[in-house]
Amino acid sequence: MIVIGVSSGTSVDAIDAAAADLALRRDGTLHLRPLGHTEYPWPDGLRRRILAALPPAAVDLGEVCELDTLVGQELGAAARRALDDLAGGDADLVASHGQTLHHWVVAGRARGTLQLGNAAWIAERARRPVVSDFRVADVAAGGQGAPLVSILDALWLATDDADPDARPTAALNIGGIANVTIVGRAGEPVLGWDTGPGSCLVDGAVQRLSDGRDGFDRDGALAASGAVDEKALDALLDESYYAQPPPKSTGRELFDGGYVAARLAARGLTPDGADLVATLTELTAVTIAGSLADHGPAGGVGRVVVSGGGARNPVLLGRLRAHLPAGTDVVPADDLGLPADAKEAYLFALLGFLGVHGIAGTAPGPHRRRATGARRPVVLGSLTPPTALDLPEAGTTVRRLVLANTPYAVVPSSRGNSS
Numbered sequence: 001m002i003v004i005g006v007s008s009g010t011s012v013d014a015i016d017a018a019a020a021d022l023a024l025r026r027d028g029t030l031h032l033r034p035l036g037h038t039e040y041p042w043p044d045g046l047r048r049r050i051l052a053a054l055p056p057a058a059v060d061l062g063e064v065c066e067l068d069t070l071v072g073q074e075l076g077a078a079a080r081r082a083l084d085d086l087a088g089g090d091a092d093l094v095a096s097h098g099q100t101l102h103h104w105v106v107a108g109r110a111r112g113t114l115q116l117g118n119a120a121w122i123a124e125r126a127r128r129p130v131v132s133d134f135r136v137a138d139v140a141a142g143g144q145g146a147p148l149v150s151i152l153d154a155l156w157l158a159t160d161d162a163d164p165d166a167r168p169t170a171a172l173n174i175g176g177i178a179n180v181t182i183v184g185r186a187g188e189p190v191l192g193w194d195t196g197p198g199s200c201l202v203d204g205a206v207q208r209l210s211d212g213r214d215g216f217d218r219d220g221a222l223a224a225s226g227a228v229d230e231k232a233l234d235a236l237l238d239e240s241y242y243a244q245p246p247p248k249s250t251g252r253e254l255f256d257g258g259y260v261a262a263r264l265a266a267r268g269l270t271p272d273g274a275d276l277v278a279t280l281t282e283l284t285a286v287t288i289a290g291s292l293a294d295h296g297p298a299g300g301v302g303r304v305v306v307s308g309g310g311a312r313n314p315v316l317l318g319r320l321r322a323h324l325p326a327g328t329d330v331v332p333a334d335d336l337g338l339p340a341d342a343k344e345a346y347l348f349a350l351l352g353f354l355g356v357h358g359i360a361g362t363a364p365g366p367h368r369r370r371a372t373g374a375r376r377p378v379v380l381g382s383l384t385p386p387t388a389l390d391l392p393e394a395g396t397t398v399r400r401l402v403l404a405n406t407p408y409a410v411v412p413s414s415r416g417n418s419s
Helices: 044-053 061-087 119-126 136-140 150-157 200-209 218-225 230-237 259-265 273-295 314-323 340-356
Strands: 002-008 015-024 029-040 093-106 109-116 130-132 169-174 177-183 191-197 303-307 329-332 382-384 400-403
Touching: 002 061, 002 340, 015 061, 015 340, 029 061, 029 340, 044 061, 044 093, 061 093, 061 109, 061 119, 093 119, 093 340, 109 136, 119 130, 119 382, 130 340, 150 169, 150 177, 150 191, 150 340, 150 400, 169 273, 177 273, 191 200, 191 273, 200 218, 200 259, 200 273, 218 273, 218 314, 230 259, 230 273, 273 314, 303 340, 314 329
Parallel strands: 002 093, 029 400, 093 130, 169 303, 303 329
Antiparallel strands: 002 015, 015 029, 093 109, 130 382, 169 177, 177 191
């Protein structure tokens, strides 16, 4: 089955698209052949409206209705283009994450989550059935609904190594929010959680400094030219979220556009310019490394496999290496066969495939829970239109993910590498 995955993260920087050819074998091995990936820019006006609707903004229902339609139309147009650009017009299904507008967390428990981008518009534009709304079923079952990537990480990175001294892998995705999955040997429970800000605070600072002309710190140039303000860093590290045990999730509801200014103003601090960008970059590196130290395995991890826009920021990765224990390898996801900047789009292609085959989309976690904290495994996503698909029976449990060796295609986009 060929699935087009489309996704837009908390940075709202572009619509990521990937095409995957997936086949489940009788032995439980799921083969995924990456066919290619690209990204399509949001129209400037629509992107501004999405950003203006994010917390802490107060938005009326009319704007929510309009955005649900407009985002769906744009995701549908992107899926239609990806069908031709990546899959030669031949695909069976579209899997859409949508655009998160709000993730409702109270006292560490997810109560609800809202992704916009009506699936009927996507199906109409792409002329393919659509699986969407992946997170709600997990939240309803007691899970965080995020991060959902633990199923991909568990199937892809688990080892068969019987060496009792072998250290687990940390799969790290640095998007607007950073998340991590701890993966050990095949069949063992995995643990996943949001560590805190990825690029969202850095991007916000860069956009304010440039009056919106620049969306991110390209190659970490601003951070490299500035100096970390240690007092400001300490003030930003004084955040209760970091001490909460996983599974846990967060988003712009906490780390919103006014978060940094409010935190620093409360301490009478006013770092600006490149120093502020350097400080926020350091915050991301420190909180990721600290989260792994505080909540990861007692013996540490052997490697950190990095994906997301932050994987393209050499300054951020350098600071992360500096804070990780000696002997911890930092490996780009590309080196293991999955393009770092398209991992989430491939994730949703995988979740769409699992969903239409009636297979749970979350990995086993500790204490008889799922990695998200859910009480039980659930099938993720809703199908639009709600008609039967002509699919073979899955007939088995997915035990392992194998990436094909066929080189994937990269379709050039109009954007550079983002942090």
